[in-house]
Amino acid sequence: MTRLALLSTSDKSGLVDLAQTLVAEFGFQLLSSGGTAATLAAANIPVTKVSDYTQSPEILGGRVKTLHPKIHGGILARRDLEADLADLAAQAMEPIDLVVVNLYPFQATIAKADVSFGDAIENIDIGGPTLIRAAAKNHAHVTVLSNPSQYAAYLQQLRSAGARPTPEFRLQCAQAAFAHTAEYDQAIANYLLTAADSNPDQPLPATFTLSGVIQQTLRYGENPHQAAAWYRTGTTPTGWAAADLLQGKELSYNNLLDLEAARSLVAEFSDQPTAVIVKHTNPCGVATASTLKSAYERAFAADSVSAFGGIVALNRPLDAETSELLTQTFLECVVVPGCEPAAVAQLAHKPKVRVLVAPDLTVGPPLPIRTIAGGFLAQAASEQAPSPDQWEIVTQSQPTPEQWQDLIFAWKVVKHVKSNAIVVAKELQTLGIGAGQMNRVGSVQIALADAAAAAQGAVLASDGFFPFADSVQTAAAAGVKAIVQPGGSLRDQESIQAANELGLVMVFTNRRYFRH
Structure with missing residues (x-):
């Protein structure tokens, strides 16, 4: 009986060597489609196009290629069940013993800074996950290879296990396949939750799945007595994994x-x-x-x-x-x-x-996650650029152009300082930073002490509002000339009045940036 292998890969690493060995050493007949078939043909490897095998053309610009009963019947048929074999014979179908599939590079696509929503959608693979899941479900009879790193082990199995992989190997491949498709679907779901075209105010889903692939076992965690590991999301390295x-x-x-x-x-x-x-x-x-x-x-x-x-x-x-x-x-x-x-x-x-x-330092996690006892917290990223055109100057004094630029600079920095956060800056340089104090007055004092005499003519940014006049008065005494803060306190007027009396500029951003 002819041994059929279906090959359909986005990542062509090792593909030609695998295909050549399957044909020359083990007598496989290869089925393929699209770019994979073209790659094999260019290497002079005999291959039958899926459309020729099924007698059904690729349609919808390639969106439908392998979604056909002759393909999935060959993958899902149980070789030890007479009824399944009879169905195959009645439909002139052949069993498919090997499925080699990896998916459209969705994670790599959405990692690009200029990716459009439409491009991201077109890189959602449909046929690939269906093939992988079908083969993994029927791993008792079919081997599924979802990563080029598995090719060498599979060929070794064929050479040492009587031309058929062991049940244990097929199970391992099935486990890897389902983990691969689960991670792929999670990446799509997370992207759709945070895509620019979606509603930023929509609630997060009732069910959220978190998974990762180990990138590196770390020597230890925050301290030497703590074991730790680094996991990456997605099969294609991005972010720090790609640095x-x-x-x-x-x-x-x-x-x-x-x-x-x-x-x-x-x-x-x-x-x-x-x-x-x-x-x-x-x-x-x-x-x-x-x-x-x-x-x-x-x-x-x-x-x-x-x-x-x-x-x-x-x-x-x-x-x-x-x-x-x-x-x-x-x-x-x-x-x-x-x-x-x-x-x-x-x-x-x-x-x-x-x-x-790291060529692109601008791309961060779309959905930052932190663990707590019994679960984890997820929130939308807070990486939007400041919108100074929407800021409100609430004092009689108006900022100079130089002060305005320093206020924007300080506001960008303060959102990345642990709350309570205070940043003193001048001429686009931080002079003092107060971070993580239990009260805002303490952060103000630390930042101004660090700035010392350089605070003369500086600006001050606060991640939260000033509900009392004391911090405004302390800043003015140190020489600060302008303050940027979210506003929103019931006692905003007290701070505004103090700023007016002291001749300070005060700007409200109407956006808070707590960082815990």
């Missing part, structure tokens, strides 16, 4: 947390070169300048003590001048969207610093 580690040791649990904090902050800035330095997930120095070197110098100068052992994120490709500065202090990690060869050579003098190239 290129140019040098340095493997990333740690704490590195990854700090890197994500740095990425999410530097993603706020695109117009000008910007440097972010993070320590324990809080920024300690942020600056924007005309050159990347100047931006890093100013971010480092904002808090050179805390910068020691920090995480640096830059929004421009790293040049040699800036990399030379980076080697002058101890840093844990540096992440950049690109790295010039001279900069790579410069950083090699500090082999312990982890240097990552």
Whole structure:
């Protein structure tokens, strides 16, 4: 009896070698469609198109190719059930022993910054998951390979197990297949929940599935006594899993947390070169300048003590001048969207610093998740750019153009500081940051103490409103000239009155950015 294998892959890695071996060594007849059939034909491997086999043409621009009874009957037929074999014979169908399918790259598609909703929808695979699930269901008789990494093991099975994989191997492949389709469907569901074309105010679903594939077993977690692992979502690496580690040791649990904090902050800035330095997930120095070197110098100068052992994120490709500065202090990690060869050579003098190239630092998780006892919390991402055109100047004093730019800058930073959060800034440079205090007055005092005399003429941003005049008065006494805050307190007028009496500018954003 002819042994049939159906091959339909988006990822063509190892496809030609597998197909050649199936035909030459094990006598398989190959069925395929679309680009996979073209790839096999170009390699002079005999292949029958699915449309020729089923006598049904591909339709709807390729949306319907393998959805046919002759295909699914061949996959789902139970070889030990006479009724199933009789059905196959009556319909002139042949059993299909091997299904090699991987899916349209949906996760990679939606990871692109410029992907449209329509393009994302067209990259939802329908026939592929159906084939995989059918073969996995009938794993007692059929082998399903859903990842190129399985090809070598399958061929070894054929060579060592009497030309037919063992039941244990087929079960393992079925388990991997169902995990693959479950993860694929989850990625689609999550995307549709957060896509730009959907209603941002719609509630999250009643059921939410979270799954991941292990990327790396970590040496330990936050502390040496805690076991930890890094999981990625999606079969195609994206985000940090897709970043290129140019040098340095493997990333740690704490590195990854700090890197994500740095990425999410530097993603706020695109117009000008910007440097972010993070320590324990809080920024300690942020600056924007005309050159990347100047931006890093100013971010480092904002808090050179805390910068020691920090995480640096830059929004421009790293040049040699800036990399030379980076080697002058101890840093844990540096992440950049690109790295010039001279900069790579410069950083090699500090082999312990982890240097990552992540081409797109703007894409974050669409649905941030945190675990709690007995479950987890999910919320929509808060990565929308500030909308200064909707801000409200509530004082008699009006901001100068320079103050307005500093207010926008400080507001972008404060949303990434742990609550209660205060940022003092001037000339697009942070001067003092108060983070994670139990009361807002404490954060104000810390930020102003860090800024010291440099607070003269600076602006101050607060992630929450000022319900009392005390913080306004403290800021004015230190030399602050403008404040940006959400507003919304029942006692807003008290803060506004204090600002007016002291000649300060106060701006309400009407949007809060708590970060717990």
